[in-house]
Amino acid sequence: DAKTTQPNSMESNEEEPVHLPCNHSTISGTDYIHWYRQLPSQGPEYVIHGLTSNVNNRMASLAIAEDRKSSTLILHRATLRDAAVYYCIQGGKLIFGQGTELSVKP
Amino acid sequence: ETGVTQTPRHLVMGMTNKKSLKCEQHLGHNAMYWYKQSAKKPLELMFVYNFKEQTENNSVPSRFSPECPNSSHLFLHLHTLQPEDSALYLCASSQGEGLLDLNTEAFFGQGTRLTVV
Numbered sequence: 049d050a051k052t053t054q055p056n057s058m059e060s061n062e063e064e065p066v067h068l069p070c071n072h073s074t075i076s077g078t079d080y081i082h083w084y085r086q087l088p089s090q091g092p093e094y095v096i097h098g099l100t101s102n103v104n105n106r107m108a109s110l111a112i113a114e115d116r117k118s119s120t121l122i123l124h125r126a127t128l129r130d131a132a133v134y135y136c137i138q139g140g141k142l143i144f145g146q147g148t149e150l151s152v153k154p
Numbered sequence: 155e156t157g158v159t160q161t162p163r164h165l166v167m168g169m170t171n172k173k174s175l176k177c178e179q180h181l182g183h184n185a186m187y188w189y190k191q192s193a194k195k196p197l198e199l200m201f202v203y204n205f206k207e208q209t210e211n212n213s214v215p216s217r218f219s220p221e222c223p224n225s226s227h228l229f230l231h232l233h234t235l236q237p238e239d240s241a242l243y244l245c246a247s248s249q250g251e252g253l254l255d256l257n258t259e260a261f262f263g264q265g266t267r268l269t270v271v
Contacts, residue, residue, distance in 0.1 A: 080257055091156070091244050091262030092197070099257075135196075142187065142246070142260055144197040 051075075052136045057149040060126045068121040068148055070136030075116050079139035083110065083121045085132040086147070092135065095121065126152045157181045160245050160263035167235065168271055175230040175266045177245030186228040187260070188220060189244040197244065203228060235270045242267050 053071040060066040072081060083095040096103055096110045098119075103110040109122040123130055135147040158179045167173050177186065188200040202210035203222040217239075219231040228245055248260040 082259075084260075091158075091246070091265050092260075093156075093262065094259035097257075097259065141199070142248075143199055144189075146196050 051138050051143075052145050054134075054136055054145065054148045056146065057151070060123075060130075060150060060152050062128060062152055062154050063125050066123040066126045066130070066150065066152075068123075068134050068136075068150065069118065070121070071118045072136070072138040073117045075138050081110070081112060081116075081119050082137040082142070083108070084135045084137065084144075085130075086135070087129075087132045092144070095134070126150075128152050128154060156261045156263065158245060158247055158261045158263040160243075160266050162266060163264065164267045164269075166269045166271060167232065169235060169237070171235075172231070172233040174232065175243055175245075175268075177228040177230075177247075177263055178226055179247040179261070180226060181247060181249075181261060183247035183249050183261070184225045185248045185250065186222060186225070187246040187248075188228065188230055189246065191242040191244060191265070193241075201230075232268075235268075237270050240268055240270045 051074050080097050080099050082097040084092040085095050086092045096105055096108050098110045098112055111120045131152045133147040133149050135144050161176045184205050186203045189197040190200055191197045199212050200214045201220045206222045217234050221229040242265045244265045246260045246262045249258045
C-alpha cells in the first residue's frame with residue numbers, strides 16, 4: 049500500500065514556483081523518495097529521486113527534510129505543460145498513491 | 155518516446171475473447187512491471203519480473219496471465235475478462251533488481267486502453 053500522504057490538488061500560476069509537499073513518516077533509512085508525474089492520457093514520467101540530500105535536475109528540485117519524514121518537490125517556474133498528477137513514492141516498491149493534481153493557470 | 159513500447163494502444167474485447175498485450179524495451183533493463191489504472195484511481199501494481207523471473211504477483215486474478223520470455227519483452231494474456239477490468243494497462247521497466255533496488259528511474263510505456271464489452 050502507498051505510504052505517502054499528499055494533498056489531492058494544488059493550483060499554481062504560470063511562471064511561478066510550485067512547492068508540492070509529501071509526508072512519508074514511516075520511511076526507513078534505506079528508502080529512496082521518488083517523484084513521478086502523469087500527464088493526461090500518458091504513462092507516468094520520472095521526475096526526480098533522492099535519499100538524504102537535496103537533489104536538483106533539469107526538471108525540478110527535491111528538498112528532503114532532515115528527519116526524512118517529508119519532502120517537497122519544487123518546480124521553479126511552472127508552465128502549462130507541468131499540469132499533471134504528481135506522485136511521491138517511498139521505498140523499494142514502486143507503489144503509487146493518489147498523488148497531487150496540479151493545475152497551472154495562465 | 156520513453157523507450158518502452160506497448161501494443162496495441164487501444165483494445166476492445168468481448169468477455170469470451172482471448173487477447174494479449176505486449177510490452178517491449180530495448181533499454182537494457184532487467185526489471186519489467188505491469189500496472190492497471192482504472193478511471194480516477196491510482197496505478198495498481200500487478201506483476202513484477204526481474205531477469206525473466208516473476209518476483210511479485212499482487213493478488214491478481216488468474217484471468218490475467220503474464221509472460222516474460224526475455225528481459226526485453228513482457229506480455230499480459232487476457233481471457234474471460236469482466237467489464238470492470240476495463241482500464242489503462244501500463245508497462246514499465248527499470249535497471250537494477252526491480253523492486254529491491256530503486257536507486258534508479260523507471261520508464262513507462264504509453265499504455266493500452268482496454269475496454270471489455
